[in-house]
Amino acid sequence: MALFDRFQDLIRSHAAVKAVGADPFGVKMDRVVSPTEAIVEGRPTILVGTNNYLGLTFDSSCIEAAVEAIETHGTGTTGSRIANGSYGGHTALEDALARFYGRRSAMVFTTGYQANLGIISRIAGPKDYLIIDADSHASIYDACKMCDGTVIRFRHNDAADLDKRLQRLAGTDGNKVIVVEGIYSMLGDQAPLAEIAAVKRKHGAYLVVDEAHSMGVLGKTGRGLAEAVGVEADVDFIVGTFSKSLGAIGGFCVSDHPEFDVLRIACRPYMFTASLPPSIVASVAAALDAVERRPELRTRLWSNVNTLYDGLKRRGFSLGPQKGPVVAVQLPNPEMGVQAWQLLLQSGVYVNLALPPATPNGLSLLRCSVCAAHSRHQLERVIDVITDVGHQIGVLGETARAAAG
């Protein structure tokens, strides 16, 4: 058996997708012009497939902070915080995050993936239990593989099933740690966090919430879902990322746990990788400041969410169950998904194509993401183009016929 023989099925299915047209998993942006526009294959394209919820990637204060930092402190740290030391910016950013969340401690990671990998892999020991939502992000599943504890899944967003699972563990030794996400990245639905927090209290468990897609988006001050539903006191650890609303890259965890800092010398994904470069640390700090000082970004985002979600709903599309910055258009099968995605790109609209097994329930999705910087005109154009494509591939006609029949 040759080295990559086991990938033959994957190679075949990818080839089948590419045979239809442009490769949805290998898009080349010739040039990104703004948070909402790029030149793709020579065509001006509206970006509706990012995680740039607040549109801060081209924010002048973030860019200026990054430029100044790179000129003052150089291009990179060339090492890890543990082996090669922390820069002033790292600790200042951690202080700013702790302050923003009203927590005792914060820890910054080099990516959001590593934040989940580091925290979730180490939070439960050999005798402990991790109880995760079945639709958890790949970074959570990968962390589970590195975790010494017992890993149990509960039905997606089902607090009653979580309760049942914890009930089954009643009487066992070991800590129970629940892991959920604020907003799930594929369908854009939110965890029923108030119910989950109640189950957590009932069983004396710990609760970790990944606010990757909800930071800057939900809550009065943008702290995420826990703030929005008023259960921050029940959340023991919040993990998040700098690569979505904060427009850069990196990850973090905040907590009130008095011994939280031990994780700095216990989490391998923190210890054995280079720390964030000064420019990124500076732009993230400026972006966090923008989240705090410019609530109008969030207001604009939600107004755009309403425009896109309501617009697509009115045209007859099946969407994710909950309104939010991720608007998922559901298509009947992967072939239609690929076809629709390619037609959209040819018409100057870039969305994400999400296919099984990366999606829940075998769904084929055109994952659209809303940005505070989208103009009304752009979103109306996006709705029109998606509607045209829906007619071309027959999905809107079918829906109409089904509804009529």
Add this chain to the structure above:
Amino acid sequence: MVGGRVAGAEDEVLGAVTTALEPFRKGGAPITVDTDISQDLNLDSVAVLDLLMELEEKFDVSIPLNLVPEIRTVGQLAATVRKLKEG
């Protein structure tokens, strides 16, 4: 029993596992205790996890994710569920 056909009636767990796997049968080959779940059936890793959830519900158990890599055959899956069920 090893290598033989599964008789649903003689073991509730094995019967339920076989029934749940029936839709994923490849061709005419019957499902036996030795059927390799990922090799001999049309199941990807996500379908396997969905199937486990169905069995967890039916038998009121939680199958730890840590045990999944060790479950290769239908017989092993049934044995795992049985063991968890008996506590």
